Amino acid sequence: xxxxxxxxxxxxxxxxxxxxxxxxxxxxxxxxxxxxxxxxxxxxxxxxxxxxxxxxxxxxxxxxxxxxxxxxxxxxxxxxxxxxxxxxxxxxxxxxxxxxxxxxxxxxxxxxxxxxxxxxxxxxxxxxxxxxxxxxxxxxxxxxxxxxxxxxxxxxxxxxxxxxxxxxxxxxxxxxxxxxxxxxxxxxxxxxxxxxxxxxxxxxxxxxxxxxxxxxxxxxxxxxxxxxxxxxxxxxxxxxxxxxxxxxxxxxxxxxxxxxxxxxxxxxxxxxxxxxxxxxx
Ligand SMILES: Nc1ncnc2c1ncn2[C@@H]1O[C@H](COP(=O)(O)OP(=O)(O)OP(=O)(O)O)[C@@H](O)[C@H]1O
Ligand SMILES: [Mg+2]
Numbered sequence: 068x069x070x071x072x073x074x075x076x077x078x079x080x081x082x083x084x085x086x087x088x089x090x091x092x093x094x095x096x097x098x099x100x101x102x103x104x105x106x107x108x109x110x111x112x113x114x115x116x117x118x119x120x121x122x123x124x125x126x127x128x129x130x131x132x133x134x135x136x137x138x139x140x141x142x143x144x145x146x147x148x149x150x151x152x153x154x155x156x157x158x159x160x161x162x163x164x165x166x167x168x169x170x171x172x173x174x175x176x177x178x179x180x181x182x183x184x185x186x187x188x189x190x191x192x193x194x195x196x197x198x199x200x201x202x203x204x205x206x207x208x209x210x211x212x213x214x215x216x217x218x219x220x221x222x223x224x225x226x227x228x229x230x231x232x233x234x235x236x237x238x239x240x241x242x243x244x245x246x247x248x249x250x251x252x253x254x255x256x257x258x259x260x261x262x263x264x265x266x267x268x269x270x271x272x273x274x275x276x277x278x279x280x281x282x283x284x285x286x287x288x289x290x291x292x293x294x295x296x297x298x299x300x301x302x303x304x305x306x307x308x309x310x311x312x313x314x315x316x317x318x319x320x321x322x323x324x325x326x327x328x329x330x331x332x333x334x335x336x337x338x339x340x341x342x343x344x345x346x347x348x
Contacts, residue, residue, distance in 0.1 A: 093256050093288040094122040094145050094158055101140050101152035114140040115152065116312035122256070122305075127282060127289040129299035129320060131335060132309030138292045141309070142258050145290060146178050159255060176206060179249035179287075181278070183261040185241035189233040195219070195244050196229040202248060213251055221284075222247045222277055239270030246277050253285055260292045275302060296339050300324050308332045 101115040115137045122128045130138045144151055145158065156163045158174060166174065182188045190198060199215055216226045222243035233241055242262065249257055259278055263271040279302060282289050293299050299306055300320055307317040308329065316329040327333045336342050 091160060092121045092123055092157070093126070094120075094290070095155070096120050096141075096145065096157075097155040099141070099144055099152055099154035099156065101137075101144060103140070113312050115144065117154075118307075118309075118312075118314050119154075120307055120314065120317065122288045122290065124255075125282070125286050125288055126305065127291060127303045129303035129306040130290065130292045130309060131294070131296055131299055131306060133335075134294075136309040137312040138309055139260055140312075142180075142260055142290055142292055145256070146175075146180055146258055176252045177255045179252050179254040179257050181242070181245050181249055181257065181259040181262045183265045185238060185245045185265070186233050186236075188245055189241060191233050194230050194232055195236075198244075198248065199229075199251060202251060211253075218247045218251055219244075221250060221280075223273070237270075238266045239274060242266060242270075242274050243277065246274070246281055250281050250285060254287050256290065257281060257285075257287045258290045258292075261294065262291075263298070264294065278302070296324065296335060308335065 097119050099115055099118045100113060102111045103114045104111055118137075118141060120128065130141065132138055144156055159177060161170075161174065163171070163174075180188075190201075193201065196215055199218065203209070203212055213221075215229050219226055219229060224240060224243050224247070228236070228240065228244075233244075236244065257278070262278060263274050266274060275298060278289070278291075281287070289303075291299065291303055303320045305318065306320040306323050307314045308323065308331065309315070310329075310331045316323060316327065316332050323332060324336065327336055
């Protein structure tokens with residue numbers, strides 16, 4: 068089982084029961100609309116506005132846009148935790164809206180989310196080791212688990228960290244544990260929502276490298292949300308640019324960043340240090 072993860076290429080996908088790269092898209096979102104209620108007025112507003120996108124096997128898709136543009140709302144729609152709003156969300160070819168509760172539960176391990184605040188996603192009452200154990204217990208019939216020491220090694224943590232509790236971990240260490248937990252499930256899709264923006268600058272590059280590696284070794288696709296366009300450019304093949312809930316531009320990351328079509332994308336790029344773009348050009 069170790070070998071399957073380490074070789075982690077398209078061939079790794081083929082080895083997984085019932086799934087091959089030819090199976091088609093990992094995530095397909097069509098015409099998704101998600102509304103929230105404003106806290107004070109209770110008025111409905113559209114947080115995700117007729118968004119369509121798709122992610123193929125092994126593909127990495129970046130989502131950029133200013134705060135409040137709907138990135139997290141969009142990402143959460145794809146996590147098999149439910150199917151909010153209207154429109155179609157297909158995960159591994161299955162329409163989330165048509166699935167029964169048990170079917171959704173079975174699909175859930177295929178999507179793993181790495182959040183901005185690693186401490187917030189770990190149970191404070193559980194050591195790293197017992198957290199891993201609990202995850203394994205969710206899939207009692209599975210036998211291809213990576214063992215604890217191997218797992219922490221993959222995220223470059225020492226084995227003695229296994230017996231620590233979240234409050235005894237630095238932000239960077241806690242995020243590595245979250246990545247290890249994601250790796251352990253061998254997901255088909257990793258959703259990373261600002262995975263480094265809560266971390267000390269000195270560890271951000273290492274955590275990004277681990278995510279890159281996680282994708283490479285598991286063959287998982289990735290939906291990667293970030294304010295940092297340079298990071299998206301370095302990690303993603305494709306990108307969608309969101310503005311006020313809508314996708315204003317999407318395509319090959321290199322092309323979008325080299326030749327942005329939409330003025331909003333130019334403005335985002337202009338805000339990058341050393342950018343040659345000027346807003347309004
Ligand atoms: N559960 C919720 N209830 C009500 N409004 C919400 C809820 N979640 C998000 N919103 C609102 O929906 C809009 C989109 O929020 P979302 O969190 O998706 O944006 P974002 O692009 O992820 O922002 P950020 O970059 O700050 O994380 C915002 O106006 C936000 O305040
Ligand atoms: Mg967000």
